[in-house]
Amino acid sequence: MKFSAQEEFGLRCMIAMAREGDGGFLTIPMIAKSEGLTQSHVAKLLAVLRKAGFVNSHRGQLGGYTLSRAPSEMKVGDMLNALGGRLTHDRFCVRFTGQTDECVHTDDCTLLPLWVRIQESVDAALKDVTLADLTDPKAGINVRLYDDPRMRMPAGF
Secondary structure: OOOOHHHHHHHHHHHHHHHHOOOOOEOHHHHHHHHOOOHHHHHHHHHHHHHOOOEEEEOOOOOEEEEOOOHHHOEHHHHHHHHHOOOOOOOHHHHOOOOOOOOOOOOOOOOHHHHHHHHHHHHHHHOOOEHHHHHOHHHOHHHHHHHOHHHOOOOOO
């Protein structure tokens, strides 16, 4: 399974704003520079996040973007859903893109239960993870990830 660049970069933009703290405005150029992204890419990500209610935009010379609420109140899973959507959903089989009008496995699908199980696992893993957890090294999420040898970066990366 692979998360998209949009999801990763969108979370990175949110982390940058969370680290700015209360009342701090970040502009698109500031975020783009700190995250090594183009300004147009950051603008696109912030538009998605604003529409989903995670950030507020403020116009003017002293304007920019801020979080819409405290990082501890923002679930990472909700942000990922806004940025890229869920792996599967209730109408998953309705989006059939094969050569026929509907899936030939509608009555005996062996894959849908797998996709549902994977989505449930992702939901369970992200259930209690907030934006604050990603910005606070004492929160434990970073320690748990890097204590697991499977999550370590390969040598020379």
